[in-house]
Amino acid sequence: MTSTEFRQKQRHSRRAYINAHKKSIGKCFYCSFNKCYEILEYHHIQNNKSFNVGGKLGSKSIPTIQKEIDKCVLVCPNCHKMINIGYKIKKNFNIWSWLRERV
Numbered sequence: 001m002t003s004t005e006f007r008q009k010q011r012h013s014r015r016a017y018i019n020a021h022k023k024s025i026g027k028c029f030y031c032s033f034n035k036c037y038e039i040l041e042y043h044h045i046q047n048n049k050s051f052n053v054g055g056k057l058g059s060k061s062i063p064t065i066q067k068e069i070d071k072c073v074l075v076c077p078n079c080h081k082m083i084n085i086g087y088k089i090k091k092n093f094n095i096w097s098w099l100r101e102r103v
């Protein structure tokens with residue numbers, strides 16, 4: 001196996017690991033969106049991010065990735081963006097009624 005093939009294989013197994021984790025949780029921590037686990041994102045609930053789980057994982061090992069995952073909750077892209085621009089949303093946040101109230 002060439003080193004390129006090795007890296008590709010590593011990347012695939014890390015991706016598969018993350019996808020399996022997303023699938024096992026299956027929903028947004030805040031609004032419970034559960035229609036598509038693939039789009040869920042990792043949000044660090046405390047300010048202790050070492051690296052972005054969804055980003056380029058480089059040579060991170062699966063145990064290292066798992067340690068980072070343990071610091072996170074899975075959230076849908078809508079909740080994630082709202083949190084990142086400063087909305088304080090709580091568990092059982094209902095994005096749909098929130099949106100309805102705004103239109």
Ligand SMILES: [Zn+2]
Pocket residue numbers: 028029030031032033075076077078079080095
């Ligand atoms: Zn959500």
